[in-house]
Every structure is written in structure tokens, then in C-alpha cells.
Amino acid sequence: MSGTRILCCHVTTATISFAVLYLIGNVLKMVGIMLTVSLDKEAFSVPYHESKATRGQRVFDISTNILMLVLMSISAVLVLFSKRKGPMFVLPFVLMMFVELSLSFLCLFDGAWGLPGTPNYRDMLRVVKGQKRVDSLNEEEIGQFTMSYSVLYMMYILLKVYVLHVSTRCFYALKAESMAAVSVDTGNTVTVKLPSYDEALKMRAENTPPSYYEA
Numbered sequence: 001m002s003g004t005r006i007l008c009c010h011v012t013t014a015t016i017s018f019a020v021l022y023l024i025g026n027v028l029k030m031v032g033i034m035l036t037v038s039l040d041k042e043a044f045s046v047p048y049h050e051s052k053a054t055r056g057q058r059v060f061d062i063s064t065n066i067l068m069l070v071l072m073s074i075s076a077v078l079v080l081f082s083k084r085k086g087p088m089f090v091l092p093f094v095l096m097m098f099v100e101l102s103l104s105f106l107c108l109f110d111g112a113w114g115l116p117g118t119p120n121y122r123d124m125l126r127v128v129k130g131q132k133r134v135d136s137l138n139e140e141e142i143g144q145f146t147m148s149y150s151v152l153y154m155m156y157i158l159l160k161v162y163v164l165h166v167s168t169r170c171f172y173a174l175k176a177e178s179m180a181a182v183s184v185d186t187g188n189t190v191t192v193k194l195p196s197y198d199e200a201l202k203m204r205a206e207n208t209p210p211s212y213y214e215a
Helices: 011-039 055-079 091-107 121-132 139-185 197-201
Strands: none
Touching: 011 055, 011 091, 011 139, 055 091, 091 139, 121 139
16 A cells, blocks of 8 residues: 555545545636625625726636636546446546646736635735725735735645645556556466477377378
8 A cells, every 4th residue: 555545544545535526616706706796785895897808808717717616626526436337437527637736826827827716915914804895905914914925825825735736646556446447357368388499399199180191
């Protein structure tokens, strides 16, 4: 089991646990987006509800966010069957985690690249202003907020890296198990050692077939 355990459990168990939490989070995000759209209210979890966005842009953002969450959820559901179906059912989850990690890095440069349902710096700053009921924050408050947001966001990215690492190890562990099972299934074949040319010449005459004589 060397190389297939992470912390206190098998990598497959850890990946399935992450997939379940991932699925629950995505479902909650989709419910939040749908409720926000139906109530037509601004919320930090739906950054596309901005006054500058046109109706077409909002429809495009809503549809792409929901599509992204659906694909993420499907990849998490496939992980639940990976133990019986094989490593290929983990591969979509690994790819989606890689996409999420890439978008999380891009979000540092532009909030428009953020993941659906994940608040960016501007959204969180607006929430803080709303809680304090002020139009702007002073330099000290902005510095504290920026430091707190940076630490939490880096922890969020490190968690994504850890989940990607665990799911990748799970893929290779299941692949090794499937290859070992195939080698066991084909291990009952009979191997016949053929004689060499010199050994065949030295064989006794009775072991050779009779000569053919034409009548």
C-alpha cells in the first residue's frame, strides 16, 4: 500500500470524500445563483449582477456559470463509481480540478476569470462596505481587509492544489490496481519451450513423423 495512502486513509477514499464535498458545494452554488436570478437581487456570490452589465451579458454569464457548475458536478459524481469502473472515472475530476486551479490563479489578475459562485476581491470589499454601512474604507481598514483576503485566498488555492494532488494519486493508484488485476487474469497461460535447431537434429527417429512414399 506504499504510495497509496494519504494522512489516515487510502487515496481513493480521500478522493471520494473530496468529490462528495465538492458536489454538495456545487449544488449549493447553483441554488444560490438561481435564487439570486429569480429574486433579481445583488449578491456577492453572483458577480454578474452589476449595473454596467447588459441583459445579454448577464444571460451569457448565468448560462456559462451554470454549465461550469454542472460539468463540475458530473465529474464529482463519476468519482463515486471509480472504485468499480476504473481510473478513467477519476480523470474528469482531475481535469476539472486543474481548470479550477488555473481559473483561481487568473482571478488574481482579473476578477472576471473567477469561478462561478466564488466571490472575488471586489465582491468581498462590497460586502464589507455593506456590513459597515459606509461608502468607502480608510487606508488602515483596506490594508487589514487586503491582508485577510490574501491569506484566506492563498489557503483556498493551496487546498485546491492538495485536492488535485490527491486525485492524481488516486488515478494512478487505480490504474496500477487495474493493471495488476489484468496480469493476474492472464497469469494462467501455459508456456512451451521449443527446442533449438541443434536439439531438434538430435531428436530420436521415432519422434519424427514417418516418411512419405508414393505408391
